[in-house]
Structures are given as C-alpha cells and as structure tokens.
Amino acid sequence: MSSGGGRAALRVAVIGGGPRGASAVERLLANWPGARDTGRSELRITVFDPFAPGPGRVWRPEQPREFLMNTPCLYPTVIPSEPGVAPPLAGGSFREWLGRQAGRGAEAPDEAEALAPASYPPRALYGRYLADTFAAIVAAAPEGASVAHVALEVVRLGRTPHGWAVTTADGRAREADAVVLALGHVPTKPNRAQRDLVDAAARLGLTYLPPAAPADVDWDVLPAGRTVLVRGMGLNFFDVMVRLTEGRGGRFKDGPEGLEYVPSGREPRLVAASRRGVPYRGKAELSAYYAPSVRLRWFTREAALAPRAAGVTPSFDTDFWPLLHRDTLWAYYATLARTQPDAIGPGFLDALEAALETPGAGWEARAEGAVVAGVVRGSRLDLRGLGTPLAGQHFASRSELDARVLAHLDDDAAGSARGEDDPVKMAIAALHRGRAVLKEVVADGGITEESWVAGLRGWFEGLVEGLASGPPSVRIRQLAALIRAGVVSTVGPEPRFSVDRGAGCFVAESPWVGGRPVYAAAMVEALAPANVVAAADSPLLSGLLADGLVRPKYLAGADGVPRPASGLDVTAPPYRPLDVNGHAVPGLYVLGLQLSAVQWGTAIAAEAHPFGPPGEANDGAPYPSGQRTLRDADLVARDILGL
Known part of the structure; x- marks a missing residue:
C-alpha cells in the first residue's frame, strides 16, 4: 500500500479480535522487522472488539464448559508453521499450549492434562489458549511496534483524505492508514418467517x-x-x-x-x-484428524489442479465429484472387504478397481455392475441415503419415529466406536479428506460459477456437512x-x-x-446465524454497503442470472473489497467469513501441522491448504507493510 504521505507511524485498525483478527496482528508483528526500509519507523495496531482479543466473542473463556469444539486438540492453531512466511515471534499450536499447562496447578491445567490429542476440548479452554497466545504475541512485539485494544464495537468506517476514520459505538472516530475487516460471525436480520414468529410470541x-x-x-x-x-x-x-x-x-x-x-x-x-x-452423524473415533488408512487415489491435489494448469475452469459435478466419488467408493468397499469378507464375492475388489480406473463417463455404470455382482445387497453403499436415513419412510406415531431415530443413533455411535474398521465412517473419511483438496482448488474462481452455485454449494455442501461435520x-x-x-x-x-x-x-x-x-x-x-453479508444485522456492514465501499459478490447459476452470494466481492489475495463500481478499495482488507463467496470452508480453523505427515499428492507432497487462513493474514500484512 502507499506510504500514507510520509508519516513515520503506520496506523492499522483490525476490526474483530477473534482468531482471524489475532492472526492479522500476529502476521503484522512478525513481518514488521522486514519493513524498516519502507519509510515507516513505527507500527501502531489497534484491535477493535467489545470482547478480549484472541478469543473474541465466540471463544470467550467464560462460556459454559459443556460446549465442546468440533475439532480435536491436535488440529487447530493461530500460529503458522508453513515455510516461506516470516517466522512467528511467539506462541504455538493449541496442542503445544496444552502441553505447557501441565503442572501449573490451576483449573485449566487439570482439564488440559485429561485431554488426549484426539479429544474434543471445551471451547472455553480453546479461548484460554487464544487469550494466552495473543498476550504472548503482543509481549513479543518487535521494536517500534505496539498493539492497543479498544473494547467497543465499530459502527462506522469512512474514507478521509489521509486514510480511514474508524467510529466506535461511543461516537469517537479514530484515524487509520489501513483497515482489516476480520469480523467473524455477525448477527443476521431475521427472515420473514422468523419475524412472524417473533411477532406471534x-x-x-x-x-x-x-x-x-x-x-x-x-x-x-x-x-x-x-x-x-x-x-x-x-x-x-x-x-x-x-x-x-x-x-x-x-x-x-x-x-x-x-x-x-x-x-x-x-x-x-x-x-x-x-x-x-x-x-x-458423529465423528469416527480416530487417533488423528484424518483417518490414516484413507488415502485419496483419484482426487489428488495434482489431479484437481490439472484443469487449471491446462487453462480450463473446471466444474465441480463434471471434473471434481467423479474423482472424489471414486475415492469414497474405494474407501468404503476396501474397508468392507477387510472387516466383513463374507459380504463380498471373490475377485470383487479387483473388479471394482478396474471399474474405477475406467476413463470417461462409463466408470460409474461399470462400478455399479461390479457392486451388484460382488456385494451382498444389505452391505452396498448408498451414499446419498447416508445423509437422509428416514427418506421415504412413514411412521404411524412419534413414538414409532423415535424408536427408528434411536436405532439410527445407536448404529451411528457403534460405527464411530469402530473407527477405521467401519466402512461407512471410512467412506465419510474420504469425503472429509476430499474437503481439504476442494478448499484449495475451488478458491478464487477455481470452478465455474454455475457449479459453485448448483453443485458445490447446491447439493454437496449439505451432504458433506451432515456426514463429516458432525459432533x-x-x-x-x-x-x-x-x-x-x-x-x-x-x-x-x-x-x-x-x-x-x-x-x-x-x-x-x-x-x-x-x-x-x-x-x-x-x-x-438451533441454527447458526446465516453468514450472508446482505442480511447482516451490523451497522458497520450496512454502512459500508450503503456507502458503496463494498458490495456483495454476484454469481450466475444455471440460468445465467447473477444473484448475490453470501460474501463480499473482493480482489485476488490479499483480498481488498471491490466498491460499487468494481474498483479495489485501497487500504481496506477482508479476512475470514466474509470471504465465503470466493473461498469454501471459511469457518474451518487453521491446521496445526499440515506439512507432516505427507498428504495425498502423487509426488508425496502435503496439502498446502491446512493453513490457508494464516497465509491470507500473512498476505494482507505484507501488503499493508509494503513488502
């Protein structure tokens, strides 16, 4: 970005103090030592959030201990470990933080010691990690850099001749040269049906x-x-x-x-x-975040990126799903053959593998034929049916329904307990692994708009969330x-x-x-507020939209008619919003959930160590998508600092 008229101090406002905002602060501080020759002698960062920076509102440590995370201890981090980025100044992964709590003699250490790497911790405990990590980051700020916290909501953001005016709920305006929108979850205006229920109540x-x-x-x-x-x-x-x-x-x-x-x-x-x-559905009980026995053979990162390398914009339904579908079938039937050999006939896996290797559109019919010929009827995979186990069933009473739901829950829990020995859970594990590839390859226009709307978001997202995003x-x-x-x-x-x-x-x-x-x-x-910028009950977002400083992203569906998507319209990374006329807004950046129209899976946290062990690429290279949110923050920080 520009030098801001030669002022010695670079003033950066980070709006939102949750994990995305904390990452922005961490990356700004980590990159600051390399920015000394850009004409700035001082970096002043101000975090605006009514709640404490680090945990923010969602992860605040005082929330009830009964609320659990949806990822195990070994997974999340706000500190990058990727090569090629400025080394962090302080902090580590959540699991590393837990290890340091041992023997410190308070409530949290006892809780931390009881957690295995694959345990699902209380969200309040993760909030403690975020708070401690943010404090460590600020304490390690290099010379010339400082971080302040304003415990107020930002209600207005406007341009000034020298940058930005950040107005908080008390009516005070503070100046900034650059602003990072790291808003996270914002309240949503009720829809018509909800307003009717509010009125009736x-x-x-x-x-x-x-x-x-x-x-x-x-x-x-x-x-x-x-x-x-x-x-x-x-x-x-x-x-x-x-x-x-x-x-x-x-x-x-x-x-x-x-x-x-x-x-x-x-x-x-x-x-x-x-x-x-x-x-x-509940998560399988595993020793790792991804099932070690499930390896993607067809939907590899290399195969998924091949269309883009050839200059073609792929379609989810045509180019990606057939590959991931193959891996899902193989994960299921390979596990079935290993754990229930009586359910399959001789030579079945060879016939299935040959069918899955069939190029073009004929593979699915050939695979279906292999399954019909080689697997007993009750053991065949009905992938779509996994997400809708009650479809087409009538119940004479709710007691009869509850008995059927209870049987489903017992079966699901038993499958989770079997872990890698359960064919259904391993089919879901393949979908889960496939999401990591998809998250990278569909970002920033990686698939056609029509298949984003009708395929990825239209049917696949609901299926995979119901199967792989469970508790x-x-x-x-x-x-x-x-x-x-x-x-x-x-x-x-x-x-x-x-x-x-x-x-x-x-x-x-x-x-x-x-x-x-x-x-x-x-x-x-019991629904999460919709992550739709046009429906956000936020004076800040509403004002930015009304002023034309930001606009929703529009995507065309199968009929070719553009419709507003859930997130903001932005440039390629470092994600500056586009104004109402389609021009990039200088000095303003977006991180996190408001990127949902150009990224998929924006709510997923950064993975602590995505570079070990190796992932699924044909050359043995690991997935680089596990710390995408942290890389986004690094790109924003470097652009702000002029690096």
Whole structure:
C-alpha cells in the first residue's frame, strides 16, 4: 500500500479480535522487522472488539464448559508453521499450549492434562489458549511496534483524505492508514418467517429464541418440565441439548446397556426437528484428524489442479465429484472387504478397481455392475441415503419415529466406536479428506460459477456437512440416552412450523409422521446465524454497503442470472473489497467469513501441522491448504507493510 504521505507511524485498525483478527496482528508483528526500509519507523495496531482479543466473542473463556469444539486438540492453531512466511515471534499450536499447562496447578491445567490429542476440548479452554497466545504475541512485539485494544464495537468506517476514520459505538472516530475487516460471525436480520414468529410470541406471551451463538443465549428463560421445540439438529443443537440437560444438573453415567441419563428434574422436554429428521452423524473415533488408512487415489491435489494448469475452469459435478466419488467408493468397499469378507464375492475388489480406473463417463455404470455382482445387497453403499436415513419412510406415531431415530443413533455411535474398521465412517473419511483438496482448488474462481452455485454449494455442501461435520461421538451417545430417558423426542423429516393462535402455542408436525402435532409455548432456533453479508444485522456492514465501499459478490447459476452470494466481492489475495463500481478499495482488507463467496470452508480453523505427515499428492507432497487462513493474514500484512 502507499506510504500514507510520509508519516513515520503506520496506523492499522483490525476490526474483530477473534482468531482471524489475532492472526492479522500476529502476521503484522512478525513481518514488521522486514519493513524498516519502507519509510515507516513505527507500527501502531489497534484491535477493535467489545470482547478480549484472541478469543473474541465466540471463544470467550467464560462460556459454559459443556460446549465442546468440533475439532480435536491436535488440529487447530493461530500460529503458522508453513515455510516461506516470516517466522512467528511467539506462541504455538493449541496442542503445544496444552502441553505447557501441565503442572501449573490451576483449573485449566487439570482439564488440559485429561485431554488426549484426539479429544474434543471445551471451547472455553480453546479461548484460554487464544487469550494466552495473543498476550504472548503482543509481549513479543518487535521494536517500534505496539498493539492497543479498544473494547467497543465499530459502527462506522469512512474514507478521509489521509486514510480511514474508524467510529466506535461511543461516537469517537479514530484515524487509520489501513483497515482489516476480520469480523467473524455477525448477527443476521431475521427472515420473514422468523419475524412472524417473533411477532406471534410477543402477542401470545410465548418464548421464542432466534438464531444465535449458544453462548450468547439466556437459557434460564426456558422453564423446567415444559415442552420446548428446537428447530435444527446440526452442531448448535448439541449445545442446546447439553446446556438444558447436563447444564441443569443432570448427569450421564455408564449403565449395563450403555450410556444412561439421570435427570435433575430441572430439564425442559425437548422436541427436536430438522429437514432430515436426524442430527449430523458423529465423528469416527480416530487417533488423528484424518483417518490414516484413507488415502485419496483419484482426487489428488495434482489431479484437481490439472484443469487449471491446462487453462480450463473446471466444474465441480463434471471434473471434481467423479474423482472424489471414486475415492469414497474405494474407501468404503476396501474397508468392507477387510472387516466383513463374507459380504463380498471373490475377485470383487479387483473388479471394482478396474471399474474405477475406467476413463470417461462409463466408470460409474461399470462400478455399479461390479457392486451388484460382488456385494451382498444389505452391505452396498448408498451414499446419498447416508445423509437422509428416514427418506421415504412413514411412521404411524412419534413414538414409532423415535424408536427408528434411536436405532439410527445407536448404529451411528457403534460405527464411530469402530473407527477405521467401519466402512461407512471410512467412506465419510474420504469425503472429509476430499474437503481439504476442494478448499484449495475451488478458491478464487477455481470452478465455474454455475457449479459453485448448483453443485458445490447446491447439493454437496449439505451432504458433506451432515456426514463429516458432525459432533464428537459422545454427543450421539448422549442424545440416544436422552431419548431413552424421555427428555428428548423428535418431530420427523421435513417439519412444518406454525402458530396456533387459538391454543396460544407454537406447532410442529411432519407429513411423514401420524398422530398429533407437537404443541409448545417455547421454541428455539438451533441454527447458526446465516453468514450472508446482505442480511447482516451490523451497522458497520450496512454502512459500508450503503456507502458503496463494498458490495456483495454476484454469481450466475444455471440460468445465467447473477444473484448475490453470501460474501463480499473482493480482489485476488490479499483480498481488498471491490466498491460499487468494481474498483479495489485501497487500504481496506477482508479476512475470514466474509470471504465465503470466493473461498469454501471459511469457518474451518487453521491446521496445526499440515506439512507432516505427507498428504495425498502423487509426488508425496502435503496439502498446502491446512493453513490457508494464516497465509491470507500473512498476505494482507505484507501488503499493508509494503513488502
């Protein structure tokens, strides 16, 4: 960026103090020693966030301990270990931080010592890591660099003759030469259906909790013993579930037939609903983040990048999914042959491998023929059916439905416990590995807009999230225990929600389930707020959009009509937003979730050590995508510093 008129001090505002903002600060400080010859003698960084820098709002350490991370201890970091970037000044990965807590004699060390590398830690503990790491980064600031924190929300950002004016909620404006938008999750304006529910709740004296981060919700407003409708059975659902059960004094214990729940008597009665009628599948119990036995043979990084190297913009459905589909089939049937040899006929794996090696469009029919001829009917993979296990089934009553859901949960938990010996979990493991490749190759226009909209985001994202983005397996076992205890029940697939004004209740029912609908005086939206910039309930984003300083990214679907995507329109890295006229805005940068229209999987944290052991590329090279968020921060920092 420009030298800002020769001023000796370079003033950088980082708006958002969560992990993305902390990464921006860390990279600015790490790169600062190399920027001394650019005419600046001082670097002043100001982090704007109402919450403490490092954890920010989402990871704040004071949140309930029942809320678990969705990645194991060995995975996340905010400190890069990639070659080719300025070495970090302080800090390490989460796992390394845990190791340093041993023997320090406080609450957190005992908790840390009890965690194995593959354990899923409390989010509050990860918040401690982020806070400690940020403090270490600031303490190690090189000569001439300083970091300040303003514990206020930024409500306005405007251009000045010399840079930017950053206005906080108290009305004060501070000047900056460069601004990094690292906003993370921002509140979302309610849609029309949600506004109707809010209005109905106000008129009828009902309790309605709209989409929100679970740590931000006052759960005490939900009375004990009363029915509470919960819409959504993804990751937020499990936070709701555990907060209203174990968080109210109930406890889980091992019984003769598995996990049991002992109620405290303070729980509400939860009735959960989702489009599929079942929750996300639980994660396999593994010793590593990726299943060591699953190696991608067809959807390698080299194969995925080949179209781009040839000057062709690939399609997800045509170019990528057929390769990943092959790997998913092979992972399933190779595991089946190893663990259940009686389920396959002689020569099946050879026939399947030959079919998967078939070039062109004929491979799928040939593979299907090999499966029909060589695998017993009940052991064949129905990949789409894994995500919708209740599809096409009718239930005479909700008790019959709950029995079917319970059987599904028990089966899923047993599969998780088998780990690498479970064919279904290894098929999902191949999808999980494939996401790492996809995250890199689809970024920044890596696939056609039509296949981004209709393929990747249209059908694949929902499938892979329901299968590979689920909770730790303990949550599935806990949900099963709660259903057995009569604390939780379900509505059924494709639920419909309404308000019965005569009865003064919320109503939920499924067209696939007979009997009476569910009536409740309380309803919880267990849905993460939508990450859509145009719908953000943020004075800062709204002002930037209204002023034309940023604009949503538009993508064309199958009909060729451009429609606004979820994220901002930006340049290639270092991701400067485009204004309403399509011009790059100097001195303004975007990191994190607001890049969701040009990156896929923006919410996934950086991987601690993606460069060892080697990954799936044909030459044995590891995936470089595991620390993409940290590399983005490094590119932004270097551009700000003029490197």
